[in-house]
Amino acid sequence: MPEILQQVLVSAAWFAVCMIVFSVLAVLMPLHPRQPLWRRESRLDTLYWFLPAILYGPLGLAMASGGLYLMHGGDQERMAAFISQGYPPIAGLPLWAQFLLLLAISDFIQYWIHRNFHRSAFWKFHAIHHSPKEVDWMVAARFHPVNFIVSSLFVGTLMILLGFSPVLFAMMVPFNYLYSGMVHANVNWTFGPLKYLFASPVFHHWHHTMSDQGGNKNFAATLAIYDVLFGTFYMPSGKLPEEYGVDSDDVPEDFVGQLFYPFLKPEVAAELAESGRVATIVGTPTGDVVQVVGDVADRGLEIASPAPLIAVNRELAEPRATALPVGLWSSNDDAGLDDTSTVNAPASDPIGGRG
Numbered sequence: 001m002p003e004i005l006q007q008v009l010v011s012a013a014w015f016a017v018c019m020i021v022f023s024v025l026a027v028l029m030p031l032h033p034r035q036p037l038w039r040r041e042s043r044l045d046t047l048y049w050f051l052p053a054i055l056y057g058p059l060g061l062a063m064a065s066g067g068l069y070l071m072h073g074g075d076q077e078r079m080a081a082f083i084s085q086g087y088p089p090i091a092g093l094p095l096w097a098q099f100l101l102l103l104a105i106s107d108f109i110q111y112w113i114h115r116n117f118h119r120s121a122f123w124k125f126h127a128i129h130h131s132p133k134e135v136d137w138m139v140a141a142r143f144h145p146v147n148f149i150v151s152s153l154f155v156g157t158l159m160i161l162l163g164f165s166p167v168l169f170a171m172m173v174p175f176n177y178l179y180s181g182m183v184h185a186n187v188n189w190t191f192g193p194l195k196y197l198f199a200s201p202v203f204h205h206w207h208h209t210m211s212d213q214g215g216n217k218n219f220a221a222t223l224a225i226y227d228v229l230f231g232t233f234y235m236p237s238g239k240l241p242e243e244y245g246v247d248s249d250d251v252p253e254d255f256v257g258q259l260f261y262p263f264l265k266p267e268v269a270a271e272l273a274e275s276g277r278v279a280t281i282v283g284t285p286t287g288d289v290v291q292v293v294g295d296v297a298d299r300g301l302e303i304a305s306p307a308p309l310i311a312v313n314r315e316l317a318e319p320r321a322t323a324l325p326v327g328l329w330s331s332n333d334d335a336g337l338d339d340t341s342t343v344n345a346p347a348s349d350p351i352g353g354r355g
């Protein structure tokens with residue numbers, strides 16, 4: 001069976017396990033009793049769930065192989081030994097000790113990466129994860145590729161190069177699925193006195209609130225003690241998180257829009273997010289309009305096409321004035337779109353999350 005198909009099946013199996021476990025918990029012990037099990041953005045989050053299997057598997061393998069190659073000067077025998085046994089002194093420790101050490105090191109690095117993703121320069125990549133207004137286990141998978149590559153693949157590669165036993169990484173798969181699903185699940189657990197040590201659903205749900213509440217607190221993925229140590233722990237007693245999302249509220253709700261969101265000018269992103277349904281223009285490098293796509297009947301246009309994505313460029317200023325005297329185009333004037341700006345056609349996006 002092709003490797004990628006195997007990965008997809010493993011992801012599907014974990015998707016089913018998490019759906020059953022966290023749906024049952026959300027019914028029995030909900031943090032938000034009125035929140036539906038299937039949210040408006042669940043379809044989109046399902047796509048994010050399967051991205052690692054489809055996209056990141058080969059990339060992660062390439063990063064790890066490249067790192068090992070550099071580390072061992074291309075010596076195939078040493079690389080093979082490393083892959084099968086890990087590397088002393090860490091691989092010589094009992095597995096439980098390796099597990100704790102891996103957790104302590106990777107969580108520390110991820111704490112600081114996460115904290116930096118909340119700074120303005122990198123925030124838009126991470127805002128995708130924070131944009132849902134309802135949070136449940138599926139949000140655990142919702143990361144912009146840049147965010148995922150830095151937070152997961154880069155850190156994972158580092159851990160491999162430190163020499164942990166390969167069997168440990170196999171053990172980490174269920175742990176990661178279940179723990180990250182659990183902290184995002186719609187479950188009212190606080191972990192009582194252990195809340196200062198381990199991230200709980202309520203701990204992480206506070207992290208998904210606005211920045212004037214817990215949105216710039218609680219960065220740890222597993223070990224909440226890092227937030228205690230670095231002064232970012234936030235779990236006010238007698239209160240539970242209520243509203244989620246991002247302050248700017250300008251993150252598009254469709255997959256392609258989210259991929260390009262970090263590269264869009266703020267005014268364009270806001271317009272995209274607000275309008276929901278946006279006409280799509282396919283431009284050439286010279287600025288000619290080749291095609292207008294998207295279900296834009298509600299905006300006075302009737303052209304539709306299955307074309308998914310669009311490069312719009314500055315020279316479109318004139319065509320758009322006549323072809324699209326509405327929404328995005330009429331209100332942006334010369335602010336316009338630069339050569340790398342993109343918009344997409346929700347109607348032609350099969351996984352647009354607008355169901």
Ligand SMILES: [Zn+2]
Pocket residue numbers: 114118126130207
């Ligand atoms: Zn965050």
Ligand SMILES: [Zn+2]
Pocket residue numbers: 129139140184204208
């Ligand atoms: Zn989260």
